[in-house]
Amino acid sequence: MRLSTDGLIIKENNVGESDRAVVILTRDKGIIRAFVPGARRLRNKNSSSTGMLCYSNIVLFKSRDTYKIDEASAIEVFFSLRSDIVILTVAQYICELCLNLAPEEDRAEDYLRLALNSLHFLSKNKLPIELVKAITELRMMALSGYMPNLVACNKCSLYESDRMFFDPLHGLLYCDNCKPTNAMLFRVNPTVLTAMRHIVYSEFNKLYSFTIPDNDLKQLSEIVEKYLVMQTEHKFKTLDFLHSLNI
Numbered sequence: 001m002r003l004s005t006d007g008l009i010i011k012e013n014n015v016g017e018s019d020r021a022v023v024i025l026t027r028d029k030g031i032i033r034a035f036v037p038g039a040r041r042l043r044n045k046n047s048s049s050t051g052m053l054c055y056s057n058i059v060l061f062k063s064r065d066t067y068k069i070d071e072a073s074a075i076e077v078f079f080s081l082r083s084d085i086v087i088l089t090v091a092q093y094i095c096e097l098c099l100n101l102a103p104e105e106d107r108a109e110d111y112l113r114l115a116l117n118s119l120h121f122l123s124k125n126k127l128p129i130e131l132v133k134a135i136t137e138l139r140m141m142a143l144s145g146y147m148p149n150l151v152a153c154n155k156c157s158l159y160e161s162d163r164m165f166f167d168p169l170h171g172l173l174y175c176d177n178c179k180p181t182n183a184m185l186f187r188v189n190p191t192v193l194t195a196m197r198h199i200v201y202s203e204f205n206k207l208y209s210f211t212i213p214d215n216d217l218k219q220l221s222e223i224v225e226k227y228l229v230m231q232t233e234h235k236f237k238t239l240d241f242l243h244s245l246n247i
């Protein structure tokens with residue numbers, strides 16, 4: 001079976017002396033694992049277009065359960081992501097999020113669009129790194145079945161007050177009067193709550209269009225990351241490395 005699609009290389013491994021195994025987040029088939037014969041040979045036509053973080057148009061052949069890349073042409077290589085270790089690590093973390101949260105053998109247009117846009121903002125240095133990270137984490141959670149309920153207090157339906165609380169274990173919001181006493185809770189001020197609602201509920205073309213003061217961004221990052229780690233129960237290697245860089 002022949003398949004032509006576009007996708008982002010989210011993982012690469014060397015195989016043997018000259019081959020490469022890749023994981024691709026494709027538009028049409030979600031996560032695909034594929035083999036690229038000869039990709040590490042000098043002058044191989046698919047060498048740069050099947051490297052990590054490259055967004056390419058790809059022609060794949062599937063025989064039994066194995067995909068092989070026959071041809072790949074680069075659309076965007078995101079070269080500038082490699083100029084800074086923190087930016088590169090966040091980019092790799094975005095890839096690791098896709099690897100763990102995007103579907104396999106199913107359309108993944110929304111995931112691909114989110115990942116590509118976040119890589120774009122990182123590479124152009126247009127938004128604070130922590131904001132791009134938090135947007136990607138929370139929006140991808142919402143896409144992949146971990147959407148928190150941020151509409152109102154889970155008990156009394158109060159929409160907003162100075163003292164609202166987020167329960168990261170259950171993804172629920174509470175007001176001061178209704179908050180459970182035996183749960184781990186984050187206090188969320190109105191600015192942070194507005195940002196979280198925006199990330200979860202806004203149309204995609206407005207997703208990155210908001211600003212948030214530094215102090216609130218710090219709180220937003222903390223809450224979103226905690227929510228992701230608690231919900232997925234996954235240990236993200238790139239996130240650990242990011243923390244080792246004191247981020």
Ligand SMILES: [Zn+2]
Pocket residue numbers: 153154155156157158174175176177178179
């Ligand atoms: Zn309430």
